[in-house]
Amino acid sequence: MTLYNLKPLFQNLLRPLVICLQKYGITANQVTLSAMFLSIVVGLLLSLFPSTRFYWLLPIFLFIRMALNAIDGMLAREYHQKSHLGAIYNELGDVISDVALYLPFCFLPNVNNVSLLVCLFLTILTEFIGVLALTIGASRRYDGPMGKSDRAFIFGIYGLIIALFPSTLSWSHYLFPIMIPLLLITCYQRVVKALHDIKPTEQHNPNKALT
Numbered sequence: 001m002t003l004y005n006l007k008p009l010f011q012n013l014l015r016p017l018v019i020c021l022q023k024y025g026i027t028a029n030q031v032t033l034s035a036m037f038l039s040i041v042v043g044l045l046l047s048l049f050p051s052t053r054f055y056w057l058l059p060i061f062l063f064i065r066m067a068l069n070a071i072d073g074m075l076a077r078e079y080h081q082k083s084h085l086g087a088i089y090n091e092l093g094d095v096i097s098d099v100a101l102y103l104p105f106c107f108l109p110n111v112n113n114v115s116l117l118v119c120l121f122l123t124i125l126t127e128f129i130g131v132l133a134l135t136i137g138a139s140r141r142y143d144g145p146m147g148k149s150d151r152a153f154i155f156g157i158y159g160l161i162i163a164l165f166p167s168t169l170s171w172s173h174y175l176f177p178i179m180i181p182l183l184l185i186t187c188y189q190r191v192v193k194a195l196h197d198i199k200p201t202e203q204h205n206p207n208k209a210l211t
Contacts, residue, residue: 006149007070007149010066010067010070011070011073011074014067014070014071014074015074017071018071018074018075018078021071021075022075022079026075027075027081028072028073028075028076028079028081028082028086029072029081029083029085029086029089031068031071031072031075032068032069032072032086032089032090032093033089033093034068035065035068035069035072035093035097036089036092036093036096036097038061038064038065038068039061039065039093039096039097039100039101040096040097040100042057042058042061042100042101043099043100043101043103043104044100045057046058046101046104046107047103047104047107050104050107050108052108052162052163052166052169053163053166054163055159055160055162055163056159056160056163056164057159058101058155058156058159058160058163059156059157059159059160061101062101062152062153062155062156062159063156065097065101065152066149066152069094069148072086072090073090091127091131094127094148095123095124095127098120098123098124098127098148098151099120099123099124101155102116102119102120102123102151102155103116103120105155105172108162108169109169110169110170110172111169111172112172112173112176112177115172115173115176115177115179115180116172116176118176118180119176119179119180119183122180122183122184122186122187123151123183125183125187126146126147126183126186126187126190127148129141129187129190129191129194130142130190132194133190133194133197136194136195136198137198138193138194138195138197138198139194139197141189141190141193141194141197143186143189143190143193144186144189145182145185145186145189146179146182146183146185146186147186151179154175154179158171158172158175
């Protein structure tokens with residue numbers, strides 16, 4: 001189970017905005033790049049001014065980023081804007097944005113930096129496995145329990161909590177280590193389900209993806 005399963009409902013709420021953006025000529029790639037660059041700006045702000053009082057920005061922006069990610073997908077699918085370049089922007093943008101927004105926690109005092117860096121590494125690995133599924137004939141994997149939306153929810157809530165109660169920074173010594181096995185389970189789930197998702201013709205020809 002993952003928050004990603006709620007995406008269709010979220011998309012329906014955003015559809016009027018998507019229609020408006022398309023009407024004014026805004027493309028999916030422009031939305032994707034905007035989300036990535038805004039993530040970098042917010043991440044730099046939190047890194048250059050390492051104070052918990054600014055972390056109320058994180059849950060607000062993570063929600064905006066989630067909306068932008070849904071919007072670019074809807075523009076691409078529903079208005080025939082899919083492209084290979086757009087797929088590259090989308091996958092790179094997600095990984096770059098995650099690192100930009102979550103790495104600033106390292107600059108705060110009393111944070112478990114080792115566990116956070118392991119979480120970031122596993123975050124990148126989960127997305128790599130999700131994309132890797134395509135190379136073996138499976139669909140792009142978004143399985144949880146610690147997918148992109150789930151990570152955004154946890155970091156966003158934690159950002160809000162430390163902004164209101166700075167002493168809870170010590171919670172990182174419990175929160176990040178708990179996230180590590182959940183991220184490992186996510187990696188495992190994506191590998192297993194990708195293998196089960198391979199089309200029969202692909203299963204009989206495992207070397208096809210390598211040629």
